[in-house]
Amino acid sequence: MFKDYNMNQLILPLDLEISLQEHDIAYAVHDLVESIPKQAFDSFLRETGCPSYHPRMMLKIILCAYTQSVFSGRKIEGLLKDSLRMMWLAQGYKPSYRTINRFRVHPEVKEVLRQCFVQFRCQLVQKQLIDEEAIFIDGTKIEANANKFTFVWRKSVERYSSGLVERSSQMYEELLEKEIIPEIERESFDELSTAELAKVVEKLDETIQTYTEKINASEDVEERKQIRSLRKEPKQYRKQFQDFLDRKQKYQHDMKIFGHRNSYSKTDRDATFMRMKDDYMKNGQLKPGYNVQIATEGQYTLAFDVYPNPTDTRTLIPFLDTIEQDFFELPQYIVADAGYGSEQNYGDVIENRKRVPLITYNQYRKEKKKKYKTDPFNTANWAYDETTDTFTCPNDRKLVFRYLSNRTDRYQFTRTMKVYECEDCSSCPLRSFCTKAKEENNRKLYVNEKWEQQKEYIREKLSDKKTGEIYGKRKIDVEPVFGFLKANLGFTRFSVRGKDKVKNELAFGLLAVNLRKYTAREVNV
Numbered sequence: 001m002f003k004d005y006n007m008n009q010l011i012l013p014l015d016l017e018i019s020l021q022e023h024d025i026a027y028a029v030h031d032l033v034e035s036i037p038k039q040a041f042d043s044f045l046r047e048t049g050c051p052s053y054h055p056r057m058m059l060k061i062i063l064c065a066y067t068q069s070v071f072s073g074r075k076i077e078g079l080l081k082d083s084l085r086m087m088w089l090a091q092g093y094k095p096s097y098r099t100i101n102r103f104r105v106h107p108e109v110k111e112v113l114r115q116c117f118v119q120f121r122c123q124l125v126q127k128q129l130i131d132e133e134a135i136f137i138d139g140t141k142i143e144a145n146a147n148k149f150t151f152v153w154r155k156s157v158e159r160y161s162s163g164l165v166e167r168s169s170q171m172y173e174e175l176l177e178k179e180i181i182p183e184i185e186r187e188s189f190d191e192l193s194t195a196e197l198a199k200v201v202e203k204l205d206e207t208i209q210t211y212t213e214k215i216n217a218s219e220d221v222e223e224r225k226q227i228r229s230l231r232k233e234p235k236q237y238r239k240q241f242q243d244f245l246d247r248k249q250k251y252q253h254d255m256k257i258f259g260h261r262n263s264y265s266k267t268d269r270d271a272t273f274m275r276m277k278d279d280y281m282k283n284g285q286l287k288p289g290y291n292v293q294i295a296t297e298g299q300y301t302l303a304f305d306v307y308p309n310p311t312d313t314r315t316l317i318p319f320l321d322t323i324e325q326d327f328f329e330l331p332q333y334i335v336a337d338a339g340y341g342s343e344q345n346y347g348d349v350i351e352n353r354k355r356v357p358l359i360t361y362n363q364y365r366k367e368k369k370k371k372y373k374t375d376p377f378n379t380a381n382w383a384y385d386e387t388t389d390t391f392t393c394p395n396d397r398k399l400v401f402r403y404l405s406n407r408t409d410r411y412q413f414t415r416t417m418k419v420y421e422c423e424d425c426s427s428c429p430l431r432s433f434c435t436k437a438k439e440e441n442n443r444k445l446y447v448n449e450k451w452e453q454q455k456e457y458i459r460e461k462l463s464d465k466k467t468g469e470i471y472g473k474r475k476i477d478v479e480p481v482f483g484f485l486k487a488n489l490g491f492t493r494f495s496v497r498g499k500d501k502v503k504n505e506l507a508f509g510l511l512a513v514n515l516r517k518y519t520a521r522e523v524n525v
Contacts, residue, residue, distance in 0.1 A: 019084050025519045026085035029064045032515065035119040036112060043108045053095050058103045059112060060089040066512035069490045071505075073097035104508065105501040113507040114326055120514055121302050121328060129521075134333035134358070134470050135295045135302065136478040137319065137340065139312045140486075143493045144271035144502070146288040151273050152254055154262045161251040165191040168244045171237065172200060180234055181207055194252070197245040204238040260411070261308055270499040274310040290494070290502055293319045294510065295327075296478045299517060301510040303327040306503050312339040314411070317348050330355055333467065335474050338362050344413050346454040358462065358471040361455060377433050379445055390420070391445060395430050397422055399445050420445040484513045 020026060033056050044055045064086060065076040077097040079086045095103075103109065124130045172192060175181050181203040186196055211231035218224050257264050263273040263286075271288035293315050295303040303323045307315045316336065324330055333356050334349050341361030349357040366372050367380070375381060376394040383392040391399040399420040408414045422443040425431055435443040461467045485491050491509040494502050 036115045066508045073101040130297045137336040138478040139293045140482045141289045144288040146265040146267035148287045150266035207234045268497040272308045316340045316345045343451045417446045
């Protein structure tokens with residue numbers, strides 16, 4: 001006996017919600033989006049034109065599609081026709097892929113997505129899934145939607161620009177020497193500005209026009225030939241200076257796009273060329289990408305941001321500013337790996353934010369090794385006399401304090417170093433093991449007292465039982481989120497271009513990871 005099956009019999013349509021399982025992820029998506037205040041959607045209202053789809057509905061279907069590892073607008077449109085959960089969330093509406101793609105990169109969606117993270121965190125706090133004691137910060141690089149051969153390098157632009165300055169100045173002097181054009185007013189004698197290059201082109205146009213008028217006015221063939229010969233050189237110079245002007249404007253535009261970066265992609269100008277871990281070419285090839293920063297607790301992403309610089313050190317301070325401004329108040333402990341350990345970052349967290357940084361530094365693990373502690377030529381092991389403010393080298397010679405040295409990096413952060421110098425390194429049998437300085441120079445030791453105090457503070461905090469246990473959770477809290485995002489969700493490359501659009505898409509991806517984990521927990525409870 002079979003169950004009744006008849007394709008020719010009419011069946012009344014029922015509410016699709018009945019067909020969904022009890023803990024289907026569609027319910028989690030629905031509850032999260034419905035928790036967003038109504039005022040957050042006021043910016044989508046339009047008084048004229050055709051009524052638009054409700055932004056709550058659009059947000060639900062895109063977010064639900066991302067939880068199913070569907071990122072293409074056309075595939076999301078397809079799900080609206082054959083997925084029960086998508087049809088229930090859309091309530092019968094079927095927006096086209098163009099509408100879906102336009103919505104997810106819309107500037108107003110940024111605020112709605114931010115509200116999603118805020119409301120999701122509130123749900124976690126209410127259900128006591130997080131304790132708000134610490135946040136765990138880490139970063140990863142995700143490939144941009146850009147061709148990997150459309151690179152522009154800062155060093156190349158600077159080299160070509162310096163060559164242009166030298167060549168244009170040389171040719172300008174030739175013009176004055178040959179008296180082809182009169183001298184122009186200049187702001188600086190180092191190089192010709194774009195305005196000055198344009199002025200040179202204008203003067204050459206006037207010279208060429210003068211020769212042209214003489215040719216038109218003359219009826220003598222030989223004289224016309226002679227004037228044309230004289231006009232040839234100014235025309236050649238004019239072509240060169242027009243090329244200088246166009247190139248200089250392009251180089252200035254490139255430098256403006258660079259900012260503090262060393263490269264950018266012509267396809268996506270906000271993307272920077274970075275070294276990715278998933279190097280399928282196995283040749284260390286740089287690819288355009290973004291540095292994604294997240295803050296987690298309980299393996300849930302609570303805040304995020306996107307940066308164009310490939311290193312994590314420069315992202316901590318602006319990321320903490322973003323968290324405080326857009327997401328939530330910082331907890332007591334800020335936990336991160338050694339990539340974030342620097343004097344500037346420690347000072348900001350401790351002095352400005354009054355928080356505890358559980359962040360290691362580059363040499364933290366190495367300092368614990370026996371080889372490091374027993375190396376006599378390691379300056380950290382040299383004896384220090386506080387009363388005389390001197391160090392003693394392995395050959396029992398004193399290094400006395402000489403002067404203070406201030407070092408300012410390219411980001412205008414200044415470090416103060418105390419410089420110690422050995423009284424006499426001549427005829428020292430250990431000199432070759434101790435220093436690579438020239439024979440006439442003595443061994444110098446640079447000590448950053450503030451940095452040493454900060455390292456001692458970090459060592460003390462990480463050796464404490466409570467804070468040591470909190471730091472020990474870092475690997476099992478923040479790093480699995482990237483594994484869920486890339487391996488489980490399949491989010492390994494952005495499908496949109498531009499930093500603002502990339503942030504929107506990343507928010508959808510991270511919310512999808514949060515909802516999948518949250519739903520899986522509800523099912524297992």
